[in-house]
């Protein structure tokens with residue numbers, strides 16, 4: 271059994287909460303007391319949407335504002351549902367949710383078709399490189415299960431996907447309310463030869479951690495018996511006792527004397543292992559350093575080219591200092607150049623170099639005080655992403671994807 | 674059990690982030706299964722250098738004796754440091770008032786004692802065993818949850834939290850609640866307890882106990898509740914799914930004496946963990962949200 275995390279993205283009233291409720295219900299993951307608490311006593315209708323809307327004002331307004339997490343199991347795996355808001359003004363919450371997702375379900379109301387927000391969801395999937403995408407065209411019951419409605423929306427979304435280079439998008443016509451094609455195939459949609467939402471979720475694989483290039487960002491260091499004892503997680507590749515490794519940025523060599531994983535010694539540590547490396551070196555190792563092999567070092571530089579999504583109300587200011595945090599290292603920095611903004615409608619790069627505001631995407635150059643070690647996100651995701659922090663409010667003001 | 678490895682890796686990463694980002698972090702320890710799992714994870718995360726955290730117990734004075742003796746044994750066994758702050762002291766000093774009544778719950782009173790412990794000891798991060806599957810307000814809380822000077826949670830303007838990069842920067846007086854096992858379910862916890870052979874208080878396994886029925890739930894007979902003629906004391910075979918105060922945690926009928934037995938029981942249960950065993954969450958729909966905004970764990 272493994273874990274798959276998926277996010278549901280949809281406009282308000284597209285039926286996102288109903289779909290999540292449906293998945294929990296049909297997979298037998300709702301306990302009796304929880305089902306009881308969502309049944310409206312007056313109408314005796316189960317409001318599947320109430321399962322997920324957690325905060326009071328959200329329940330009162332009947333909308334989702336922040337990300338909520340829900341869990342269910344099938345015989346194959348544990349699922350983590352990331353329920354995030356759809357409205358443009360909450361893009362920052364959607365980015366928070368989507369950053370942890372292995373897959374995305376984009377919900378479209380068959381009565382409305384592709385909207386501005388649908389295109390925004392696709393843009394976020396592309397920004398964060400989410401590879402597993404299902405477009406669920408919902409409320410098919412409200413359009414008489416018409417094939418033409420489905421095909422028009424599919425064609426429309428595929429244009430968006432093409433311009434964002436999203437490949438292998440899957441389209442499923444569903445009714446979350448009735449349950450068609452969510453957990454069981456629907457005979458009312460005989461013209462559809464594909465599978466159910468659940469089927470595709472079961473087939474998706476979480477992205478594998480790269481296994482060729484070794485990376486170990488150091489989280490904790492302690493010095494004892496002439497060795498640096500370094501705690502961290504191997505995010506890529508493999509390391510063995512006896513290896514000569516390199517400490518970045520530009521700190522020289524070290525020898526791996528011993529490795530422990532948990533309470534036990536190990537000859538090697540591979541991607542995904544939380545490990546402890548015992549390093550013998552004359553160069554002090556510090557929190558935030560990245561350990562690698564000499565043949566494929568991370569980039570060590572004061573200049574970082576990146577795509578960002580701005581998340582704070584206060585717009586980006588190129589005259590202001592920010593903190594940049596990559597794994598366990600932070601440094602003061604400036605966003606020295608805004609190269610392009612990405613038009614959220616056309617997805618074109620615009621030469622508009624004026625301010626970047628909340629929920630906007632841009633390409634920038636970041637200049638850091640300390641030399642940083644990193645990789646392109648496309649090569650090693652864990653060492654290729656970062657956050658920017660406002661030095662006064664300490665708010666996390668941008669998601670950073672290193673190019 | 675691949676999913677347990679993933680959850681364990683995620684939790685250990687979080688513990689280590691806390692260690693470098695804060696000056697005086699502490700683990701909130703109740704003697705319950707979730708906080709006991711936290712201690713195990715922390716020991717594993719910092720082996721061989723030793724965990725840089727002490728434990729903080731907010732002692733309501735209504736504890737199960739089994740939880741207290743378990744706490745003391747654990748502290749000794751792993752050579753940990755424990756700070757105890759007592760709700761009774763605050764009541765005696767007149768800072769907070771006991772609610773009284775038949776079943777006098779001190780649950781909400783804990784927030785005051787917790788804040789005092791944070792202020793006097795200078796704890797800047799409190800690591801708790803809260804899980805998102807327990808309750809709807811918890812389901813929305815970040816892993817690093819920023820609390821204001823009064824310990825209050827501001828649910829409508831939480832910081833974005835991206836990937837596994839945690840932003841623990843805070844202003845003077847603020848503190849952070851950290852939830853490393855946010856994404857674990859009750860079942861995950863038990864499967865992990867089984868796999869790692871983690872010792873828990875005997876309360877979690879079936880035993881004989883004198884109880885009364887209160888609002889349909891089984892409540893242990895103790896000196897902290899007021900029993901009258903209308904109560905019928907019964908001896909039942911029970912265990913606990915959660916362990917809080919003797920006054921607000923209900924027992925369930927059970928014959929599960931082993932970890933395997935408990936796991937089977939959870940898989941077949943028809944009622945959720947808190948729904949079955951907590952007397953204090955049902956108060957209102959927004960019960961937990963209200964308490965968190967006022968400084969609750």
Ligand SMILES: Nc1nc2c(ncn2[C@@H]2O[C@H](COP(=O)(O)OP(=O)(O)O)[C@@H](O)[C@H]2O)c(=O)[nH]1
Nearest residue numbers: 282283284285286287288319409412445446447
């Ligand atoms: N006809 C029809 N109505 C649906 C379907 N799914 C959801 N709805 C209704 O659409 C409305 C909004 O659904 P909800 O799940 O709250 O949407 P959310 O805002 O995306 O979470 C509710 O009245 C639902 O009952 C569906 O498949 N068919």
